[in-house]
Amino acid sequence: xxxxxxxxxxxxxxxxxxxxxxxxxxxxxxxxxxxxxxxxxxxxxxxxxxxxxxxxxxxxxxxxxxxxxxxxxxxxxxxxxxxxxxxxxxxxxxxxxxxxxxxxxxxxxxxxxxxxxxxxxxxxxxxxxxxxxxxxxxxxxxxxxxxxxxxxxxxxxxxxxxxxxxxxxxxxxxxxxxxxxxxxxxxxxxxxxxxxxxxxxxxxxxxxxxxxxxxxxxxxxxxxxxxxxxxxxxxxxxxxxxxxxxxxxxxxxxxxxxxxxxxxxxxxxxxxxxxxxxxxxxxxxxxxxxxxxxxxxxxxxxxxxxxxxxxxxxxxxxxxxxxxxxxxxxxxxx
Amino acid sequence: xxxxxxxxxxxxxxxxxxxxxxxxxxxxxxxxxxxxxxxxxxxxxxxxxxxxxxxxxxxxxxxxxxxxxxxxxxxxxxxxxxxxxxxxxxxxxxxxxxxxxxxxxxxxxxxxxxxxxxxxxxxxxxxxxxxxxxxxxxxxxxxxxxxxxxxxxxxxxxxxxxxxxxxxxxxxxxxxxxxxxxxxxxxxxxxxxxxxxxxxxxxxxxxxxxxxxxxxxxxxxxxxxxxxxxxxxxxxxxxxxxxxxx
Amino acid sequence: xxxxxxxxxxxxxxxxxxxxxxxxxxxxxxxxxxxxxxxxxxxxxxxxxxxxxxxxxxxxxxxxxxxxxxxxxxxxxxxxxxxxxxxxxxxxxxxxxxxxxxxxxxxxxxxxxxxxxxxxxxxxxxxxxxxxxxxxxxxxxxxxxxxxxxxxxxxxxxxxxxxxxxxxxxxxxxxxxxxxxxxxxxxxxxxxxxxxxxxxxxxxxxxxxxxxxxxxxxxxxxxxxxxxxxxxxxxxxxxxxxxxxxxxxxxxxxxxxxxxxxxxxxxxxxxxxxxxxxxxxxxxxxxxxx
Numbered sequence: 001x002x003x004x005x006x007x008x009x010x011x012x013x014x015x016x017x018x019x020x021x022x023x024x025x026x027x028x029x030x031x032x033x034x035x036x037x038x039x040x041x042x043x044x045x046x047x048x049x050x051x052x053x054x055x056x057x058x059x060x061x062x063x064x065x066x067x068x069x070x071x072x073x074x075x076x077x078x079x080x081x082x083x084x085x086x087x088x089x090x091x092x093x094x095x096x097x098x099x100x101x102x103x104x105x106x107x108x109x110x111x112x113x114x115x116x117x118x119x120x121x122x123x124x125x126x127x128x129x130x131x132x133x134x135x136x137x138x139x140x141x142x143x144x145x146x147x148x149x150x151x152x153x154x155x156x157x158x159x160x161x162x163x164x165x166x167x168x169x170x171x172x173x174x175x176x177x178x179x180x181x182x183x184x185x186x187x188x189x190x191x192x193x194x195x196x197x198x199x200x201x202x203x204x205x206x207x208x209x210x211x212x213x214x215x216x217x218x219x220x221x222x223x224x225x226x227x228x229x230x231x232x233x234x235x236x237x238x239x240x241x242x243x244x245x246x247x248x249x250x251x252x253x254x255x256x257x258x259x260x261x262x263x264x265x266x267x268x269x270x271x272x273x274x275x276x277x278x279x280x281x282x283x284x285x286x287x288x289x290x291x292x293x294x295x296x297x298x299x300x301x302x303x304x305x306x307x308x309x310x311x312x313x314x315x316x317x318x319x320x321x322x323x324x325x326x327x328x329x330x331x332x333x334x
Numbered sequence: 335x336x337x338x339x340x341x342x343x344x345x346x347x348x349x350x351x352x353x354x355x356x357x358x359x360x361x362x363x364x365x366x367x368x369x370x371x372x373x374x375x376x377x378x379x380x381x382x383x384x385x386x387x388x389x390x391x392x393x394x395x396x397x398x399x400x401x402x403x404x405x406x407x408x409x410x411x412x413x414x415x416x417x418x419x420x421x422x423x424x425x426x427x428x429x430x431x432x433x434x435x436x437x438x439x440x441x442x443x444x445x446x447x448x449x450x451x452x453x454x455x456x457x458x459x460x461x462x463x464x465x466x467x468x469x470x471x472x473x474x475x476x477x478x479x480x481x482x483x484x485x486x487x488x489x490x491x492x493x494x495x496x497x498x499x500x501x502x503x504x505x506x507x508x509x510x511x512x513x514x515x516x517x518x519x520x521x522x523x524x525x526x527x528x529x530x531x532x533x534x535x536x537x538x539x540x541x542x543x544x545x546x547x548x549x550x551x552x553x554x555x556x557x558x559x560x561x562x563x564x565x566x567x568x569x570x571x572x573x574x575x576x577x578x579x580x
Numbered sequence: 581x582x583x584x585x586x587x588x589x590x591x592x593x594x595x596x597x598x599x600x601x602x603x604x605x606x607x608x609x610x611x612x613x614x615x616x617x618x619x620x621x622x623x624x625x626x627x628x629x630x631x632x633x634x635x636x637x638x639x640x641x642x643x644x645x646x647x648x649x650x651x652x653x654x655x656x657x658x659x660x661x662x663x664x665x666x667x668x669x670x671x672x673x674x675x676x677x678x679x680x681x682x683x684x685x686x687x688x689x690x691x692x693x694x695x696x697x698x699x700x701x702x703x704x705x706x707x708x709x710x711x712x713x714x715x716x717x718x719x720x721x722x723x724x725x726x727x728x729x730x731x732x733x734x735x736x737x738x739x740x741x742x743x744x745x746x747x748x749x750x751x752x753x754x755x756x757x758x759x760x761x762x763x764x765x766x767x768x769x770x771x772x773x774x775x776x777x778x779x780x781x782x783x784x785x786x787x788x789x790x791x792x793x794x795x796x797x798x799x800x801x802x803x804x805x806x807x808x809x810x811x812x813x814x815x816x817x818x819x820x821x822x823x824x825x826x827x828x829x830x831x832x833x834x835x836x837x838x839x840x841x842x843x844x845x846x847x848x849x850x851x852x853x854x855x856x857x858x859x860x861x862x863x864x865x866x867x868x869x870x
Contacts, residue, residue, distance in 0.1 A: 010451065011433065011434060011437060011447060011450075011451050012447050012448065012451065061675075067675040067678065067679075069678070069682075114854075114858055115857075115858070118857075118858045118859070118861070120857060120858070120861075122674045122675065123617045123674055123675075123678055124812075124857055124861060126617075126675075126678055127617070127808055127812070127853075127857065128853075128854055128857045128858075130805070130808075131809075131850045131853045131854050131857075132854070134805060134846070134850055135847055135850050135851070135854075138843050138844045138846060138847050138850075139844060139847065141842075141843035141844070142840070142841045142842055142843040142844045149843070192447055193446075193447060194441045194444075194446075194447070194450070197434065197437060197438055197441065197447075197450075198438070198441070200427065200429075200430055200434070201427055201430075201438045204426075204427035204428055204429060204430060205425045205426075205427055205428075207389065207409075207421070207425060208421065208425035208426075208427065208486075209410075209427075209438065210388075210389075210408065210409035210410045210413075211387060211389075211409050211410075211413060211418060211419050211421070211487075212410075212413060212418065212438050212439045212442070212486055212487070212489075212490060213410050213413035213414050213418075213438075213439065213441070213442040213490055214410055214438065215408070215410045215411075216410070253801070257682065257686065264679055297690055297693055297698070298690050298693055298694050299690075300686045300687075300689070300690040301686070301687050301690040301691055301694060303683070303686050304682075304683045304684060304685070304686030304687030304688070304690065305683070305687055306683075307679060307680070307682065307683030307686065308665060308680055308683040308684060308687065311669060311672075311676050311679050311680045311683065312665070312668050312669060312680070315669075315672055315676055
């Protein structure tokens with residue numbers, strides 16, 4: 001699963017002119033979706049937001065090799081920071097989002113500095129992230145100042161773009177769409193830089209990386225800072241879109257699962273993995289929720305099943321499968 | 335040989351849980367030398383390399399490289415100062431291509447991906463791996479992995495390289511190729527400190543040899559001197575062994 | 581806060597700690613041998629609880645007698661789990677194993693929701709309300725029985741591990757898998773047996789708390805998180821450590837409940853957890869890595 005990021009060919013492989021053009025056209029077309037299929041807007045927004053969070057996880061877990069089982073701690077922190085600043089100080093979420101991202105980054109650096117200084121890796125790192133997330137979860141449940149178990153409600157003001165509220169969902173569609181595009185581009189660039197390669201080196205072998213001049217502590221710290229920032233940024237948009245956050249939904253273990261399952265299924269360590277995973281899992285969850293109206297959460301059975309199947313049969317995720325098919329197709333052509 | 339040593343070890347001691355791994359080791363290496371380190375298994379050779387390269391902190395003693403103390407420095411800092419090492423059990427970046435493996439080392443001095451990639455290709459040509467540059471490292475043969483270990487270390491343009499049993503597991507033909515490579519490496523101005531088991535290789539390759547046993551230096555000298563050294567013969571080589579220079 | 585209250589809390593914590601110990605022992609044994617962190621462990625405990633509940637209810641037998649069914653049932657579940665799902669990925673990166681067990685947890689928990697609804701169920705027993713008194717301190721019978729079960733089964737496991745050939749083989753595989761293989765130990769067999777034992781521990785722990793704990797699909801979550809804390813505190817792979825760790829964490833939770841507001845009682849345990857992971861990852865009794 002973690003091995004899918006091998007940039008084949010030159011390390012700076014880029015799409016051709018024609019490739020970039022096709023991408024631009026595709027993005028252009030996507031802008032019309034809200035009018036073509038208005039019923040899918042909510043789904044798309046959720047899909048994009050979780051893809052962004054998944055991409056955040058991907059940087060730390062897929063590229064730098066540290067799988068976090070508590071990534072929602074950054075998401076929730078971002079959501080609470082911007083929401084509290086808005087509710088208590090009237091600060092516009094457009095600035096709130098910057099502070100939320102900063103807050104996430106600082107939290108990431110704090111957790112990373114502790115964990116990586118003491119050489120935590122693999123399952124131990126996964127568990128410590130889980131512990132931090134649970135602590136934040138429990139504290140937020142009991143801390144009245146930030147709403148406690150009841151959570152925080154953002155008053156609906158209709159059309160108030162300065163307060164990041166819009167009459168209809170389309171605005172959030174575009175916002176989240178561009179966040180996805182931004183996160184895709186960021187990771188794509190990352191793959192082609194020194195620090196991106198250093199992430200990979202840390203993932204593969206710490207000792208060898210150190211011996212080759214990689215400051216593994218610093219590299220991992222950068223990875224978690226980036227990862228946390230992206231994830232917490234999505235938290236603000238989520239809060240503004242739904243106008244309600246509570247400890248269970250933004251700090252719960254379930255949300256950490258939602259965040260990380262997307263890159264795992266889609267292909268960790270690849271640019272498109274988290275988006276691909278989100279493309280498949282978000283509609284699946286929605287459809288499951290509607291079809292099996294019995295109990296919410298039963299869609300998680302599917303998550304579990306898919307996760308097990310993918311890990312056993314497609315350890316590089318769907319991107320890995322696509323790459324394999326592409327390789328086979330290309331060698332046949334020769 | 336130049337007057338100033340490039341690497342100076344003084345009175346290095348290291349114990350693990352009460353057991354002395356290396357004791358009072360002192361040694362001086364001059365720039366451009368190929369110095370061999372031999373001794374029976376468990377003599378402390380890799381421990382010494384670990385101490386020099388920053389993977390292990392000695393209990394006492396000093397390690398000075400190009401006039402600078404290495405004690406307490408992390409391995410990556412030591413690499414940046416110009417000293418790299420290979421590992422006895424090779425540690426390739428398995429899921430990366432051979433090219434990517436080597437490029438990691440290049441970023442010690444390269445400013446961007448283009449420069450790193452260009453130098454990576456050059457280094458691969460030097461060791462003869464350029465045809466496999468785009469293969470995944472885990473899909474390579476043992477001899478190729480050994481070359482990769484060398485290439486990665488060379489990519490950082492070190493002044494000195496520590497080679498830890500780079501010949502292990504190779505047949506004589508492959509060994510000859512690596513020996514040639516090491517000679518070329520020295521020719522390009524890199525000093526070499528090499529641990530080896532194969533007598534043939536050590537005697538043929540090294541300017542000087544340091545013999546350690548039970549963590550202590552028992553002899554230092556040219557191959558000829560080592561063969562004749564009573565201590566070495568008694569404890570390591572055995573009586574009446576004659577050696578032919580390879 | 582008076583003395584009686586403190587003692588009462590600590591005592592309750594100790595008793596429930598016994599159950600934590602049993603759950604954690606199952607987890608630590610699996611980790612010790614296979615280096616797999618089993619996220620589905622809580623779900624296995626949940627299965628044990630439901631099994632006890634249904635068997636006791638449908639067959640109208642004493643809940644404690646259900647162990648006769650639960651133990652072998654969960655053992656088999658564990659064996660199947662290992663053979664079908666874990667074995668194929670033993671050589672995969674560690675993360676994959678974590679994700680797989682996470683997937684199994686999601687599947688089992690939510691299958692339980694689907695089959696049995698998320699409603700809390702309570703098993704009514706005639707002795708649920710029996711309490712013994714020492715001065716002002718009350719000890720509930722079912723708590724004592726749970727603790728007793730935990731001790732007994734931990735003890736049995738300890739004896740198996742230290743006094744039988746199987747146990748020696750398990751410990752050898754845990755400490756030195758390559759050497760164990762060379763000695764002729766069938767490692768594959770050890771793997772599934774160990775997983776079965778681990779699952780059985782979780783199942784028995786479930787049975788132990790069924791008389792006084794609500795039974796619902798997510799009940800495992802509480803215990804699995806705590807079990808990790810215990811395992812890390814006690815030292816990965818150390819049965820004795822898991823036992824001692826369970827008691828300590830049980831009491832830490834009680835102390836937490838005393839000094840922290842409602843939902844935050846486990847914060848103390850998690851802080852301990854983080855401290856141990858950072859400063860003494862081998863825990864109290866874990867093996868030092870060479």
